[in-house]
Amino acid sequence: xxxxxxxxxxxxxxxxxxxxxxxxQTSLLTVRASxxxxxxxxxxxxxxxxxxxxxxxxxxxxxxxxxxAAPEMIPIEDFIxxxxxxxxxxxxxxxxxxxxxxxxxxxxxxxxxxxxQNQDKAEKAAIQALxxxxxxxxxxxxxxxxxxxxxAIRRDEGLFPFERDGPDYTPPLPGYDPPEGKxxxxxxxxxx
Amino acid sequence: xxxxxxxxRLFGAMCLLRLPRITQPLEKEEEEMAALxxxxxxxxxxxxxxxxxxxxxxxxxxxxxxxxxxxxxxxGKTVIMAQDLEDKWEQKLLRFKPAPRITDADKNNNRTxxxxxxxxxxxxxxxxxxxxxxxxxxxxxxxxxxETLRSTAERAxxxxxxxxxxxxxxxxxxxxxYKYKFPRAIRTEDNVGAKVFFFKAFLQSDDLPQAExxxxxxxxxxxxxxxYLKSEYLKKVNRFLLD
Numbered sequence: 001x002x003x004x005x006x007x008x009x010x011x012x013x014x015x016x017x018x019x020x021x022x023x024x025q026t027s028l029l030t031v032r033a034s035x036x037x038x039x040x041x042x043x044x045x046x047x048x049x050x051x052x053x054x055x056x057x058x059x060x061x062x063x064x065x066x067x068x069a070a071p072e073m074i075p076i077e078d079f080i081x082x083x084x085x086x087x088x089x090x091x092x093x094x095x096x097x098x099x100x101x102x103x104x105x106x107x108x109x110x111x112x113x114x115x116x117q118n119q120d121k122a123e124k125a126a127i128q129a130l131x132x133x134x135x136x137x138x139x140x141x142x143x144x145x146x147x148x149x150x151x152a153i154r155r156d157e158g159l160f161p162f163e164r165d166g167p168d169y170t171p172p173l174p175g176y177d178p179p180e181g182k183x184x185x186x187x188x189x190x191x192x
Numbered sequence: 193x194x195x196x197x198x199x200x201r202l203f204g205a206m207c208l209l210r211l212p213r214i215t216q217p218l219e220k221e222e223e224e225m226a227a228l229x230x231x232x233x234x235x236x237x238x239x240x241x242x243x244x245x246x247x248x249x250x251x252x253x254x255x256x257x258x259x260x261x262x263x264x265x266x267x268g269k270t271v272i273m274a275q276d277l278e279d280k281w282e283q284k285l286l287r288f289k290p291a292p293r294i295t296d297a298d299k300n301n302n303r304t305x306x307x308x309x310x311x312x313x314x315x316x317x318x319x320x321x322x323x324x325x326x327x328x329x330x331x332x333x334x335x336x337x338x339e340t341l342r343s344t345a346e347r348a349x350x351x352x353x354x355x356x357x358x359x360x361x362x363x364x365x366x367x368x369x370y371k372y373k374f375p376r377a378i379r380t381e382d383n384v385g386a387k388v389f390f391f392k393a394f395l396q397s398d399d400l401p402q403a404e405x406x407x408x409x410x411x412x413x414x415x416x417x418x419x420y421l422k423s424e425y426l427k428k429v430n431r432f433l434l435d
Contacts, residue, residue, distance in 0.1 A: 090238040108224055115221045126434055130367070133431040137369040137389060141341070144202060144387065151340040156363045164394075167212045170290040171310055 074190040200371070203388040204344025205332035207367070207433070208359060210306055210314040210395045210411065214293055217311070246274040303410045306399065312413045313435070317420055318352050319408040323378070328410070328420035330429065332388055341366060345391035352409065358396035367392050368432040370425055390432060 097105075142149040218226065239247070297305035306314065318331045333348035335341060342364050349357055366389035373385035410420065414435050417426055 085238060089244070092235070092237065092239060094235060105228060108228055112221055112225045115219070130432055130434065133368045133428075134365060137366040140369045140371065140387060141366060141389065144200065148202075148341055152342070152365045154364050156361075159360075159363055162360070164211070167215050167311070169215055170293055171213050171295070171307075173291040 071192050074192065077188070200384060201386040202335035202341070202344075203332045203386055204335055204341045204348055205330045205388050205390050206316075206345040206349045206361075207330050207390050207392050207429070208316040208349060208353075208357075208395055209392065212312055213310045215311060242274060246278075249273050249275070303412060303416075306411055308411065309413055313433075314411040314413060315417075315433070316352075317410045317412055317417075323375075327422070329425070330390065340364070341389050342391060345389075345393075349393070353400060357400075359393040360396055361391060361393040366390055368428055370428040372424070390429065392432070 138149065138152060141152055293310065295307045295310065296302075297308040302308065308314070316331060317328050319326055320329050320332065321327075322329070331348045331352040333344055333351060335344045339347075342361060346361065349359065368390040370388040370390070371385065372388075373379065374383065379385075412420065414430070414433050417429065421429065
């Protein structure tokens, strides 16, 4: 004779009155009576669930409020001068510029303007000459054979991205051992 | 009667450029301007931490001299002054010897070396036999049917410099053309002249294995091209070369 007493909280056997003549059942019944009564565990569950639900709602409301608020601007570090550079003792004391010096500067600026203009014109003329030469070559090629011409004006996929290290002041020294060093990056990273 | 298209023989030539490795010297105006810019920047700036430290230490030294050593700093304590640091840095700079901008090849005018004229473009010239003449030309090779002109130019490069060249060819299109008619002696109905299409490439590797080059070759700048090339050819080549 076996009595299945499921001990899960979801299903409880109805609280049966002590049956007659089941002396061996009394112990079980007393055990059951000593355990918390049927109604209470369910209350605990409800209250817990309700509390948790209320907490979750509060959290969600907070999150929604934060999201609604405008996102804080990320400060541009370069535009904020640190306070230590606005001290008055930092101001450089130099003698004021003489008249000749200002004149010299103005004239030099004008000469520079002209120099740069000529340089730019020369560059543009050179590029124009290059383009003309290429157009002429392509025209001649077209006269020769259409097929070669089409092959020539096709885009070269392998050309870009084109990378090249620019020229330095001195050529590389053979057998030079550069000193060891570590670079620690302390830039602040902001997340929005 | 409509003239039949006069057939020209096609050649693909490669202008291989070694790009400059050092900067060109500044012009007079550029130098003056650079000095002026530095001066203006100095005038508009404020003292840096290092400069403030230097000024304060100079003050202290001056005061110490005037008041004849009656302040609390013990003479045994060695303080590193900003001036000492500057001297130390200066010494370190003087001890470093960079590679010279004007190399030995420059001094010897060794035109076959790649280390010459590091601030200019160098291009490859080879001696080729055209007809019955030996001429200095940009490496060229006749076009074979079935290949594009760019591959002809690549083949030209490979014949003269070997297969393992790291060169970046700039695009599929030719940069210039040199058209010439054969002398009347060998001119025939189907063989009037030749068209040489020039392509440009940048040399990527720093050195070429010397053993590869079989024939006479030279690396020259744009100005020196006139010493070797014929005038008509030179005119056409100069059109697509930037200095």
